[in-house]
Amino acid sequence: MLVAGIKSRPVYGGLNVDANARRHLFALEGEGALALMEAAAKAGNNFLKTADVLYVATGSRAAEHDKALAALGPDTIWQAPSVPVLLNRLNVMLGQTHMGTRLYLAGTEGFIGQAMQVALNHGIDYGSIRCEHRGSMARRVQCVHCKGITENVTTSPYICTHCGLSLLVRDHYSRRIGAFQGVNIDAEEPGTAPHPEELFP
Template sequence: MLVEGIKSRPVYHGIAADPRARRHIFVLEGEGARALLEQEPSLTPAILASTEILYVARGSAGEGHVEALSALGADVAWTAPTVETLLFRLKAMLAVAHMGTRLYISGTEGFIGKAMQVALDQGMDYSTIPTEHRGSLARRVQCVHCKGVTEDVATTPFTCSHCGLSLLVRDHYSRRLGAFQGVCIDAEEPGVRPEPEALFL
């Protein structure tokens, strides 16, 4: 039911510490911790001494990620209680960051979108920020009709949590909003819509 060939669909090329960077900020959510932990053999003492890790254990509690990230020996390894707290700290860090600081983001698509919004608001260029998708495929979707955003959408169509319309989830992605777009699927024939498909698990 998705429209093929939408060019705005994000592409995640993976994260790897840039040895030329003066400072590294890894922003990780849930399974996104593995994106950094899998690089441990290539993380030199010099890289780790200039690395700050911001992590939120959403969706992966009890898997030892907090302990494993701390054991890397980075300059700073901080675990946030919520995504919002992590993003608040990230905003403060980027506001005082110096030239040569690299930002890396890994986690679910919704998390990547939110962290990218913070970076863009601080003047960073999205093309310079390595990202890696890890964890759930659930999407962050904005209703184009009421402008409300629904988190963790796993099916299409789904009912907007703000206005109640039945929305088709499109592959069209807004970098500014950090969300996919949802459009009313039964606008011409109210109530006539296909059964929801679980496409984003």
Template sequence: MPKFEFPPSIRSRPVYGTLEARPGKHHLMVADADGAEAILDVATPELMAKTHIIYIPKGAVFTDKLRALKPAQFYEGPSYAASLQRIRHVLQNAHMGLQIYLAGTEGLMGQAQNEAMQAGYPHTAIQTEHRGSIARRMQCVHCKGITEDVETDPFVCAHCGLNLFVRDHYSRRLAAYQGVCIDAEDPGNVPEAKGIYE
């Protein structure tokens, strides 16, 4: 699947790169769905011998290919929430020299990056590569509820039901973009929803 080229945006919006193997004693790779392809691209036998892969397929079929890389440890999680305790465990028990690689959707990378930051890793030291869905993880600024995998702008908050427009303003701490009521000054006047980058 070709990589999506994000249009230029404001300074709080994350910028993703391309994973590269860096020197390290241990390597933690967390990916979802098409993020597996970024791992497949960077994998070498030497790297995989020291790598712990945590993969959330979300319906994609890369598990066998990832296992075939013979990583030192491999876990397939049914959801991010199910994988979270294992991610925390790895981060809390890590030693100096751990390299962190995140790949896949923005929601996955943002949440895993936040866990790593809370464990003391500077966000600038964490590699990321976007692959797959361009849906966003959105926070409603009004009720604070998170709506996952938002693909259209505007969208309806899954919690309070307000019509929200999708901002590019992004919080690493919340791992979410900001959604703000679009019809506060003219209730009911909600433009037709379209794809976020259309």
């Protein structure tokens, strides 16, 4: 159950390597590692001599991705124990980054949205960041009523983990908070919400 016609849904153009960039900064989550591997296969490995890679392992094949990323031979590679730790490291690195650095993000939408927030806080233009969605379609959702954010929402409607309302997950996306919006589906007749459907596996 989705509402048609909402135009704020993010569109990701992929990790196309910028041949004119002086440095490349990759923030990758889980299967986002595959996006960098495919970009390297397409563009060649030369750009990796000036690339910094931040990676957080998620999913069942995380160990394989670690080794494959290291085998690419980037200038630096750092593996974070969790998404919040990676985002903190990204924040520090962006504070020290010079002109001519291109930022690339790949992973789930929740990860991309949070990393995008870090970049926007440093004044990086939204349109200049190259992104690719990889992995689960699960959404990061903000309840518009209590403002609580729930990670990894796969169904609509779903019960808000903060206030308990039954929420319709909309395609409306807030770039400012990096989350989709959830709206009370049975506000006028409490208890009449339809059964949840898995829409974002």
